[in-house]
Amino acid sequence: MKLYFNIEYHAKPGENLELIIDEKDSSIRNHMMFHTENDLWKCEVDFFSKSIAYQYRLKDERGNVLHEEFVQHHLSFPHNYKEFLIFDEWNSKNFPENYLNNKILKNKLNQFVPQKTSVLKKHTHLFRIEAPVYNPDWEIILIGNVASLGNWSYENSIHLSQTDFGIWEASVEISEIQLIQYKYAIFDKKQQKIIDVESGENRLTDPNPQNDVLQIVSDHYFRFKSYQMYHDAGVAVPVFSLRTENGFGVGEFSDLKKLADWANEISLGIIQILPINDTTANYSWTDSYPYAAVSVYALHPQYISIENLDFKLPKDLVGEYEAEKNELNSLELVDYEKMISSKWKYLKAIFNVEKEKIYKDRSFKKFIKDNEEWLLPYSAFCVLRDKYKTPNFNNWKTHKKYIAGKITPFFSAKNKDYDASMLHAWVQFQLDKQLKDVIEYIHGLGISLKGDLPIGIYRYSVEAWTEPELFGMDFQAGAPPDQFTEIGQNWEFPTYDWEAMKNDNYKWWKNRFKALEKYFDAMRIDHILGFFRIWRMPVSATQGILGYFYPAVPVVLEEFKARHIPFDFERYCTPFINDEILWKYFGEESFKALEYINKYSDGKYQFKEEFNTQRKISDYFKESNNDLSEKLISLCANVLFLTEEKNGDAVYHPRFNVFKTESYQYLSDWEKRSIYELYQDYFFKRQDYLWKEKAMEKLPVILNATDMLICGEDLGLVPDCVPEVMDELAIIALKVQRMPSGNIQFYNPKKAGYLNVVTASSHDSSTLRQWWKENQVLTQTYFNQQLNQQGKAPEDLNPYLAEIIMKQHLYNDAMLAIFPIQEFFALDENLINYKMDNERINNPAVFPHYWRYRMHLNLENLMESSEFNQKISNWVNDSGRN
Structure with missing residues (x-):
């Protein structure tokens, strides 16, 4: 041809x-x-x-x-x-x-x-x-x-x-x-x-x-006036937060059917959930953090329904199971440790009784064959984690270093760990089966499911063990200070080695998206800024404030010289401490601080070597963390620049908000001015081209591997290049009304363009009702200017005002309007949770945080609220979001 x-x-x-x-x-x-x-x-x-x-x-x-x-x-x-x-x-x-x-x-x-x-x-x-x-x-x-x-x-x-x-x-x-x-x-x-x-x-x-x-x-590019026709409204709720009459103290995949029934009743077309991957590291409440998965493929056993397994509970355990189920399901919040311990007890009991039938199950055999690439190392990891009582493979007595040939026998019937390995594989098989059954049901109602992809991986995860060459294990990822926390966030995840990932055309990421695509129609990429640059800290830091952008165009010595800044490593890159600063931090307890700090004849102070990093101080005070340790850790961050080695030479990054440090206050005026100019250039000018180049290098390749609708969580310190790239690649942006970018107090959802998700709150923020009481001055401004109300704002957010807010988000051009389930409850006095503080899912300023929010109502109760449901349905349909 x-x-x-x-x-x-x-x-x-x-x-x-x-x-x-x-x-x-x-x-x-x-x-x-x-x-x-x-x-x-x-x-x-x-x-x-x-x-x-x-x-x-x-x-x-x-x-x-x-x-x-x-x-x-x-x-x-x-x-x-x-x-x-x-x-x-x-x-x-x-x-x-x-x-x-x-x-x-x-x-x-x-x-x-x-x-x-x-x-x-x-x-x-x-x-x-x-x-x-x-x-x-x-x-x-x-x-x-x-x-x-x-x-x-x-x-x-x-x-x-x-x-x-x-x-x-x-x-x-x-x-x-x-x-x-x-x-x-x-x-x-x-x-x-x-x-x-x-x-x-x-x-x-x-x-x-x-x-x-x-x-x-x-x-290409059709131009119909009404054609940006996919407009949907949805509900966001973590699976673990779902409550049903037949629950087990935590939401399960099967509960999504009842959530979908309710969503269908009120004309919602999309359900958004938090990450559902296995986070089991220590079987303690710290494992409740859904963004620290031990596997990017395995599903979390907490979501399994014991009653919907292929095999029934042994009869002698039914009474005990029912008693525990009733006790856990009556709790206001998730009791993670008791719940996960009980689920594993019953899973092991069923597996041990039905083992012979399980091993002969053709569907199970096929599942193993189809997923062996990730399932084998995951199962072996779980066995070794449980055997050595830690996910930290560096502390295992065997298999510290992953060698595929030595892990393969875990799936051999002759191996002593075979049964234990098969247990974890079978639980994954059952989870996959239950979730796919739910998705088929949800799709049957014409409803879509939106997942959540964490930007990082857990430091002691299967992937860190099997593919350490893809990660910067000597570093930690986090976020710079933002509206959530003044000291930044340290997620303690390793960073990515993007150059290593580029060598095989980002296969690791493509596989990850393909795995998620089995379940989800749309995907929220957590902290999409991580594809442009990540906020990186050395492992010696505990606070996000001691991080810097990576990759970045750093400051080199020649720049200090060109600006006539008298660079001195000790003065600029180590904590600056004098008598006034010591007194400001410790007051009359300054003498206690001198156990950890040396005083020199010139009146300056320096941390003793055994306490000269935040990590050393944190480890020393691990068992007796107190006010003194927090002040010492904070003082460690009193630096002007952070240093990094690049191609054998030292380069420098201004500390975030350097002009707010005590160290900065003791510089001369002209020195302050020069460093401030350098700071502005570093954070707001020189990086954009590099970050855009890096994002466009990887994002198109990765996103072309999936058919899911991709949304990006683009909150925080957002560089100018981010909206440009997101628009070019049609990544749907997130607009949270009270977290605007730029120099405005509130984002007006009525001005939202089509490629946006608008929402009133996120899982990281307080609920609307909580936020209403946090800052009366801000609330008053919002009441008058954003809600167009006259007079003094009421003390509490009432259903009338909650309705105005929801309608602002429904009636606009944005593709999606998705509301946390708590914001639906705020619309009706009969549905409000009067224990308001129980409704917050996460506070990023607190780490680690116990993720244990549960709906205070059963989904069955919501289905029965016919008048309320009809009201919401009318709003959704009238706004054209169906």
């Missing part, structure tokens, strides 16, 4: 367009295009297959890639033609056809049957538009300025066939030899009429007088 490619693209002198064809045998063929008049680029290709995948790329004279498509074009060719004239448009990731054609669409149109389009030998043009339609009663039609296209007549329009999800095609004969103008429109089959026509200028294509050549008009 002969393929003649044409694409209009404005390039600068010296720049060239290149066509890259992705062959089925994994080889890539590059074809240089040549430039003709009117910015048209052409290329002729001999091809031998009936379908093709390709993309365009712009290069400079040196061969550097300047711009490239992140979404491939796909075309199929009818058998009765040998030559094809292809007219393309640049395919941007943020075109609606690319971000709307996701798993949510396939979920909502699960009965989709592809149609065929007939291409006759006499046809001259094949029109093709990518336009995912979320309404099954709608289809795409074509109207145009020539008689063959109906002369703009709606009655004589050309109906396109949906040949694949979101792909519409029509083959026509256009005999007129003139410039063809046309537009696409939406036709409602029920109403039997056109309901929307593309806005903007007419589309154009050339006539095709050539015999035996089919002209393929491959269009």
Whole structure:
């Protein structure tokens, strides 16, 4: 076959367009295009297959890639033609056809049957538009300025066939030899009429007088006024927080069915949950932290339903089980330790009784075979963690270093740890089975499930054990100071070695997304800023304040010299302590501090070597943490710059909020001014290009591996390049009304653009009712300016005001409006939890925090609140979010 490619693209002198064809045998063929008049680029290709995948790329004279498509074009060719004239448009990731054609669409149109389009030998043009339609009663039609296209007549329009999800095609004969103008429109089959026509200028294509050549008009970026039509509302709730009459003191996967029933009752189309991966490290309450998974693949056993297993409980345990179930289910909050201990007791009992049947189960055998790559190391990890009473593989007596060949025997029947390994594998099999059953039920209601992908991995996880080369184990990830905490956050996760991950084209990340895609239609990427840069601390630090951006363009010694800053390592990079500072921190207890600090003859002080890092102080006071230790740790952060070794040389990073340190206050005025200018340049100017480059290096590759709708949690100190990249890659941004970016107090959801999720609160924030009482001055401003209310704000957030807030978030252009379940309760006096502080899920300023929030009402109670449910349903439907 002969393929003649044409694409209009404005390039600068010296720049060239290149066509890259992705062959089925994994080889890539590059074809240089040549430039003709009117910015048209052409290329002729001999091809031998009936379908093709390709993309365009712009290069400079040196061969550097300047711009490239992140979404491939796909075309199929009818058998009765040998030559094809292809007219393309640049395919941007943020075109609606690319971000709307996701798993949510396939979920909502699960009965989709592809149609065929007939291409006759006499046809001259094949029109093709990518336009995912979320309404099954709608289809795409074509109207145009020539008689063959109906002369703009709606009655004589050309109906396109949906040949694949979101792909519409029509083959026509256009005999007129003139410039063809046309537009696409939406036709409602029920109403039997056109309901929307593309806005903007007419589309154009050339006539095709050539015999035996089919002209393929491959269009992109539909422009229907009402077409940003996927508008949904949803509820956000951690699975562990669900409460049902038949629960076990914690939410289980099976409880999601009842949540979906309620969501369906009030016309919600999406359910958002927190991470559900296994976090079992010590079997203590600290394992309740859902963002510290010991495996990025394994599901958490806390979500398993004992009553929905393939096998029943032994009869002699039924009474004990029922008693524990009733006790745990009556609690206001999750008792993590008791709950997980009891679940494992019953899981082991069932496994030991039914072991022979389990081992013969063909479905279980298949699950092991399909998932062995991650399941084997996970199961071995669990066995070794339990045997040595720690997830810290560095402290194990055997298998400290992961060697695949030495782990394989864990799945051998002759191995002494075989039964223990199989127990963990079987629990994963049951969890997977229960969750997939739930998802099928949720999808049957037309509801989508949105998951949450943590940005980091736990330091003592399966992945850290099996693939340490992919992580910076000598560092910790966290976040700089923000609205949550003045000292920043230290998550204690290792950082990523992105260069190592790049070497195999980010296989680790692709596999992770593919695993999540088995369950979820949409995904929230926790702290998406981590793909641009991470806030990195040495392991010697305990507080996020002692971190710096990585990667970053650091400060080098020459810059200090150029600004005439008298750099001195001891003065700038170690804690500055004098008599005044010592007294400010310790007052009359200064003498106690001198046990840990040396005083020198020049009146300066320095921490003793055994206490000269936050980690050393923290470890020393581990058993008796007190006010003194906290002050010593805080004093450790009284530095101006943090040092890092780069290519054998020392480089420097200004400490966050350096101008607020006591050390800064004792500098001369001109020194303060110079360091402040350097600080502003480091944090707000010099990094943007680097961070954008790093994000665009990895995000397109990783995100192209999934069909999920991708949302990014972009709160905190957000660089200018982040919204640019998110827009270019069509990553849905998060807008929390009381956590705006920029110099405004509140974000107005009415101004939200389409590619946004709007919400009133997050799992890291206080609830609306709690927040209302935190700062009366701020609340008053919000009451008057944001809610447009007169007079003094009430002491408590009442249902009337909660309704205004919810409607502000429903009635706007944002794709998604998702509300924590606590904010639904705030809408009705009969549903309010009067123990308001029990409703907070997490406070990032407190680490580690006990994640134990439970709904105070059963889901069954919510289903019975018919008047309330109808009210919410009316709002959702009236706002067009269904």
